[in-house]
Amino acid sequence: MxxxxxxxxxxxxxxxxxxxxxxxxxxxxxxxxxxxxxxxxxxxxxxxxxxxxxxxxxxxxxxxxxxxxxxxxxxxxxxxxxxxxxxxxxxxxxxxxxxxxxxxxxxxxxxxxxxxxxxxxxxxxxxxxxxxxxxxxxxxxxxxxxxxxxxxxxxxxxxxxxxxxxxxxxxxxxxxxxxVADYAALMEKLFDFDAIRAAVAGGLTMSFDAMHAVTGPYAREILEKRLGFAEGTVKNGVPLEDFGGHHPDPNAVHAHELFETMFGVAAPDFGAASDGDGDRNLIVGKGIFVTPSDSLAMLAANAHLAPAYAGGLKGIARSMPTSAAADRVAEALGIPAYETPTGWKFFGTLLDAGMATICGEESAGTGSDHVREKDGLWAVLLWLNILAVRKQSVAQIAEEHWAKFGRNYYARHDYEALPTEAANALVAELTASLASLPGQSFSGLTVAEADSFGYTDPVDGSVSLNQGLRVLFEGGSRIVFRLSGTGTEGATLRVYLERYEPVGGDLAGHTPDKLADLITAADAIAGITRHTGRTEPTVIT
CATH class of the missing domain: 3.40.120.10 (Alpha-D-Glucose-1,6-Bisphosphate, subunit A, domain 3)
Known part of the structure; x- marks a missing residue:
């Protein structure tokens, strides 16, 4: 030594x-x-x-x-x-x-x-x-x-x-x-591979973008070899040290080829992608993008169709910036819903204590108690299990879900590589203004509450403060502001926009249109342009 x-x-x-x-x-x-x-x-x-x-x-x-x-x-x-x-x-x-x-x-x-x-x-x-x-x-x-x-x-x-x-x-x-072997064997225990194989034999098609990242070998083994999807279903399947010169983030910007395929004339039935280390997922149906928040809610509502979850869920947990769509599913199922800070570690105590079964984050991370990390391929396989059993398209499943629970129109605007001083000044000024915001109106929206989110773990009692700034409006809409800790240069400001449309409302709207007033309000409340000089986000997901 x-x-x-x-x-x-x-x-x-x-x-x-x-x-x-x-x-x-x-x-x-x-x-x-x-x-x-x-x-x-x-x-x-x-x-x-x-x-x-x-x-x-x-x-x-x-x-x-x-x-x-x-x-x-x-x-x-x-x-x-x-x-x-x-x-x-x-x-x-x-x-x-x-x-x-x-x-x-x-x-x-x-x-x-x-x-x-x-x-x-x-x-x-x-x-x-x-x-x-x-x-x-x-x-x-x-x-x-x-x-x-x-x-x-x-x-x-x-x-x-x-x-x-x-x-x-x-x-x-x-x-x-x-x-690959141990992971693939675990997935085969959780899901009805026979039902999925039958659906594939019956014509179910998909496209999976591994983004030259870690999930390539896993996806080829499971999707092509074990489930019978056609060779070539997995695109960009060889892991590369530079991810082929691309950004392995599964969203509309960096997985644009998948989006073009899924919104094209000859689109397959189901499209999906995962990220650099395989813990995130992107779900796209033929002509429809399913937001991570909606995907969490739809997976939870249909999880009983997979063998591992046939006995029901113990609870659903989501990070605070994730939309409240999953909360409505939990209420309908009569199970607890937990709202935690961002970071998968906050789900760990709930999973270990048997208080939650399915967890999710708006940043494309979804998982269950089978491991203690979010799991991109797990989410893809649960979607495939649901499609195989329900024998419906992604769009039909989404439309029926919204008709039952209402729809949370949702988007995240990222302002990346900001000067740290500017980002900190924005957050400090906004924090100081929180107490004065209730009762004020912005773009026709009246603030009902505003706070800095804190969390007390219900299992171990640990306290986590200052986990994001929330502005909640009358009627159920909200904006969340949070500095992210996942970048390596400067600061990233994430702005989460959410508008709830109840059952019977406009459930087929265009998300940017439904969030337009919130986008304007976010800049007015936080002074994004004034502090950063940015008039547009770097990425919208």
Missing amino acids: VARPTQPIAGQKPGTSGLRKKVKVFAQPNYAENFIQTVFDVVERPENATLVIGGDGRYHNRTVIQQAIRMAAANGYARVLVGQGGILSTPAASNVIRQYGASGGLVLSASHNPGGPDEDFGIKYNIANGGPAPESVTEAIYQRTCEITEWRMVEADDIDLDTIGTTQVGGLTVEVIDS
């Missing part, structure tokens, strides 16, 4: 999804090593612990994985399970941690952010339940980064990450495992 002297490096505070920076930052001497050592120093683990390591295949993954293995050997781990080729989707990593009784795992990903030598990289630690480390752990990691004096490794050559098998590194047993 070799101890390498080091000193604290500023800025290693993990956010909601771990530590994310540019590759060139992570490639600096001691940068990744410092952070990994602090994780090993503070996380709970038993004697002879197992560690899972894998990532989304982006540039720099292999380098960090090799170093993490040498460091795990020097820090007392007994076994490391690493995905073949260094690849594990985030939900697959969660499953491996749970299935093999690991004490935790290092997930190397910057999720939906671009990859390549000049782009983004990230490291996240998941705990023994398979979920992201809670704030108590990430705070302990950060405090340790401020005082670290050395990191430890064993001298050893790189291992062969591409061949399944076992290697010894010092006293550590390293097992390279099939990245």
Whole structure:
């Protein structure tokens, strides 16, 4: 074992999804090593612990994985399970941690952010339940980064990450495992593959865009090999270190080819995509885009059609910025609905306590209690299960859902790479104005309430404050303002716009038209143009 002297490096505070920076930052001497050592120093683990390591295949993954293995050997781990080729989707990593009784795992990903030598990289630690480390752990990691004096490794050559098998590194047993097999087997237990295969044989067609990201191998194994969709159903299926030069974020901007296909003359019945690390999803029917908020609600309303959920749901949880569409489903089912801060770790305690079964975020993340991460392919397969059983189109399912529950017109406007000072000034000014907003009118909308969202976990009692600024209007519409922690440059302001149209109202409107007054009100309330100089968002989802 070799101890390498080091000193604290500023800025290693993990956010909601771990530590994310540019590759060139992570490639600096001691940068990744410092952070990994602090994780090993503070996380709970038993004697002879197992560690899972894998990532989304982006540039720099292999380098960090090799170093993490040498460091795990020097820090007392007994076994490391690493995905073949260094690849594990985030939900697959969660499953491996749970299935093999690991004490935790290092997930190397910057999720939906671009990859390549000049782009983004990230490291996240998941705990023994398979979920992201809670704030108590990430705070302990950060405090340790401020005082670290050395990191430890064993001298050893790189291992062969591409061949399944076992290697010894010092006293550590390293097992390279099939990245796909365990996950695919789990999906086959959850869903009615026979029904889906029958629907495919009967003519059901789809297009899946893997975006040259981690889900390519998983999607080809499950969709084409096990379910029988035609070869070529999975597009951009080979993971690339730079995602083919594209941005692996499944939305209308970055998955525009899928949208063009699904809104074209010869569109297949169902379209879907996933992101860099496989935890997000995009759902598009023939001529219809299903927002992540609506998808969560529709999946929850129909989950009983899949074997794993035939006995009903224990509860539904959503992040605060996600629309309230799922709340109406929970009410109809007579089950609890939970509103949490953004970040999948907040769902973990609810899932572990058996209080919720299905969870979702407006940022295209949906999942259930089968793992402790959001899961893009899981959502796609549940949609396929529903389509196979109901024998209806996506549009028909959506229209019937809105006719029963009403419709939450919804969009998110992202203002990316803002100067941090400008973004902070906007939030500070808006926060100071919250108390004076009720009773004021903007674009014909009267403010009923305004607050800074705080959350007390119903399981462990932990408190999370300042999780987003909410402006609620009379009639059920609302705007949420929040600074995101998933970017690596400047600040990202997310503005969430929601208008509820009750049963019997205009349920077939055009979303931008239905949200026009809220868009105008958001700028008037927060001074977006005045603070940022931006007159349009960078991305609308």
